[in-house]
Amino acid sequence: MFETFDTKAKLTNLLNYNQQQLTDYFVSIGEKPFRAKQVFRWMHYNHTLELDAMTDLAKSLRAKLQDTTSFGLPEVQLEKVSNDGTRKWLIGTDNQKDGTSNSVETVFIPEADRGTLCISSQVGCALECTFCSTGRQGFNRNLSVSEIIGQLWIANHTLRQEDGYDMLPNSDRIISNVVMMGMGEPLANYDNVVTAMQIMMDDHAYGLSRRRVTLSTSGLVPQMDRLKEDCPVALAVSLHAPNDALRDEIVPINKKYPIKDLMNACERYLVKAPRDFVTFEYVMLDGVNDSIEHAKQLLGIVKHVPCKFNLIPFNPFPNSGYDTSKPEQVNAFRDVLMQAGYVVTVRKTRGDDIDAACGQLAGKVLDKTQRTKKVMPIGVQL
């Protein structure tokens, strides 16, 4: 368990700043810019959040920071380790009067050649995709920068102290990749997510290359255009349907940004992207979007966008109204795409025993809207 550092009200939380913002803050309190870089490195490169340990800072500066600033990490409420090594943290955000709290989840997925951390960006989500348990619970609030980067800080700090989590080959890292694929729509919390990703990629912090940071979006077209200018990381797009009628139903943001607009935005994004393809995510819902005809339609809509496909077996949750596609159906769907020359991966479900699989990351969020009780319509059939 971590102490919640940010209990001292009215202190400036230094974990909310990227390096430039921290420099501006230090200048504003009459300190030299290089002091900001030192503190930034202590926080993120050395995982040190104790002023006393920041030995290259003058005692007078440490005293000043002690009185006016804090290192406010979110609180870890629960940690679980799966049989397959997947690890999940339940991160508490606000304590409620009834004793519950709003929580988000962070998941670490170890593989032979990489360690991937799946990070949340919002408490709940407003976009109401019908097959997503986060979407069912409605929107609560955006996470702050410190709550987003705090997930990476906590995971790094914990894993480095644990037996059984080795450094990756030829590297001093355990976490080599970050995916913004946890709870929430990252592009709906644009400023905080971009600032947190800038910290992830800063050489004085976590030093991840932008090829190794992937943002997954359900398709907020204007923000995709902004992201390609501000912080062009690798892009995954949650497509899930091969025509507007079905996508309108299961990914309702499609009514605002239909498939054609989304595909055009993907093409524009690729001009600046660190990889020369977009990954299209496609959750396989039995009898809803998984027919051979759907696969053929899909080939038609992505024609102009260099891409790979990631087929995600639907992870069920109570009252979802959906079933997981049968493995034969997933394979037949995959084969249509592969025969057309596309690279297709079928996502292995990891961490199922600790409810850490995709779309299951919402179990403990307070349901303000009671929407989970409503049985949602099943997608239209072709």
Ligand code: SAH
């Ligand atoms: N809001 C963003 C990122 C978070 S969701 C987005 O939608 O892309 C991450 C991925 O999990 C998305 O592709 C989403 O569609 C998928 N997902 C959501 N619920 C799921 C479920 N029950 N089973 C499998 N995948 C799910």
Ligand code: SF4
């Ligand atoms: Fe939100 Fe993504 Fe879930 Fe849709 S799939 S409701 S955008 S978190």
